[in-house]
Amino acid sequence: MQSSRTFIIFTIFLIAILPHATIVQGHSFSPFSSALETLQKQLGYTFKSISLLRRAMTHASFSEENNKAFSILGATSIETSVSFNLLSKDVDISAKELNRRLSLISNVDSSCAVDAKRLGLHKVVRVSPKTNSSSTAVVCGAFRSIFGAISLDTGSSEAAGNVFLTVHGRDLGVYAAM
Numbered sequence: 301m302q303s304s305r306t307f308i309i310f311t312i313f314l315i316a317i318l319p320h321a322t323i324v325q326g327h328s329f330s331p332f333s334s335a336l337e338t339l340q341k342q343l344g345y346t347f348k349s350i351s352l353l354r355r356a357m358t359h360a361s362f363s364e365e366n367n368k369a370f371s372i373l374g375a376t377s378i379e380t381s382v383s384f385n386l387l388s389k390d391v392d393i394s395a396k397e398l399n400r401r402l403s404l405i406s407n408v409d410s411s412c413a414v415d416a417k418r419l420g421l422h423k424v425v426r427v428s429p430k431t432n433s434s435s436t437a438v439v440c441g442a443f444r445s446i447f448g449a450i451s452l453d454t455g456s457s458e459a460a461g462n463v464f465l466t467v468h469g470r471d472l473g474v475y476a477a478m
């Protein structure tokens with residue numbers, strides 16, 4: 301009698317504690333961590349240091365450890381990659397045309413917000429409760445930060461640029477018609 305009661309209490313204890321268990325065999329299974337796993341698959345890139353992607357997906361409203369500086373490096377990696385790609389295809393491209401393409405790529409409404417939403421970043425990025433995670437500033441910042449994080453993870457902005465071209469599409473004039 302006593303032992304079956306102990307068993308029931310123990311079972312109730314297990315049922316109560318299991319949903320809160322986040323660490324199983326050293327892996328973290330929080331919703332944020334599983335979103336980062338999915339995101340890496342979408343990017344076709346696996347981070348050596350997942351903390352870099354965690355930071356990339358953290359808006360300044362959420363934490364002091366945020367993606368603000370990463371997004372600057374990411375934007376630079378994207379521009380380098382696009383410039384390199386376009387000049388490799390056409391060494392005679394004019395400065396005006398190159399600048400036009402670059403500004404289309406970095407346009408928050410037509411380009412990075414589209415790429416970011418396709419990746420579902422508005423559902424991943426951590427923001428304060430008062431911040432709209434779907435706003436273009438937030439999703440574009442998160443999107444660019446991914447490439448800052450990859451640059452840091454690989455020590456190369458080229459690797460980040462290649463992931464960008466895969467995610468964005470290699471037709472760099474694709475938004476010119478819009």
Ligand SMILES: *[C@@H]1O[C@H](CO)[C@@H](O)[C@H](O)[C@H]1NC(C)=O
Pocket residue numbers: 432433434435436
């Ligand atoms: C959040 O931002 C998106 C994109 O700009 C907008 O469509 C949506 O209405 C905003 N939501 C709120 C609650 O302000």
